Amino acid sequence: MGRAPCCEKVGLKRGPWSFEEDQILIKFIQLNGHSNWRALPKKAGLLRCGKSCRLRWTNYLRPDIKRGDFTHEEEETIINLHQLLGNRWATIAARLPGRTDNEIKNVWHTHLKKRVNQNETPRDQTKPNQNDDNHFHDQPLCSLEIKSDGEENVDCCSKNNDDNDKNVRLVELAFIDDFLKNLLSEEEFFENEWNLEKDCIMIKDINQSPKKVEIPLCGEEISSCSSSENTDDIMDFWRNVFMRDGELQEINII
DNA sequence: AACGGGTCCAACCGCCGTGGA
DNA sequence: GTCCACGGCGGTTGGACCCGT
Secondary structure (H helix, E strand, C coil): CCCCCCCCCCCCCCCCCCHHHHHHHHHHHHHHCCCCCCCHHHHHCCCCCHHHHHHHHHHHHCCCCCCCCCCHHHHHHHHHHHHHHCCCHHHHHHCCCCCCHHHHHHHHHHHHHHHHHHHCCHHHHCCCCCCCCCHHHHCCCEEEEECCCCCEEEECCCCCCCCCHHHHHHHHHHHHHHHHHHHCCHHHHHHCEEEECCCEEEEECHHHCCCEEEEECCCCCCCCCCCCCCHHHHHHHHHHHHHHHCCEEEEEEC
16 A cells, blocks of 8 residues: 555645635735645635645745746856755755745756756766766765764865865855754845855844854864854754765764 | 647655654 | 654656747
């Protein structure tokens, strides 16, 4: 017996959404939020399954969705991040406010993939796994050392950075997005300004100006961190990020 | 105008991770 | 520890649209 369907499909409408359905969904979410997608269609009076409602909202109806053609900068960002991250559309989308993973996935398959294939040089083709979506995982870009006394040291992107600083920078940015999203709400993440400093991320909270929060990038000494996160939390977070994303290639017990 | 092939993109499907009971 | 519900994600599909013949 197969897995039970995500929702009772009998009697539910499928296919393209009508204008009226869109309006019902928008109004309901504006009034009540979307804490429970499964229950939402029933409460809102929509003959759709919760998943369909969530998809419609996140990919089309959300007020912060940016419509229209991708800019050249956005396309370059997608190409660069895809080269590093593979088909992790949600992570790539996090670097492009207003763009959805679905949209990025579509633009990749319809435009960018062809362009990248056409622009490939013989030198690129000599690199191993160049065309493999997951080749990023073949490269140990980060390491975590756990010393015998319990002290840990996350060496962020310490490898492969002599020959490609740009790529390393992009990897850092991808990690930082995850990092900040873990700390901030979605609104804070997109509204607040943040900069990558030499040893830390500086976040300028626009709602509590001129407060700044410093978050160390690596396992270096934390001297001026005003965040509520303590060292252990930060180290745990980075370890979890690396473990989860598969980037952690080494755990050295010294 | 009609047809057929190619392209685009919204929507669906199924799997996975997570958190609560 | 196990089960289940749920949200999120990436892969895929199908229909609308475009364009050349």
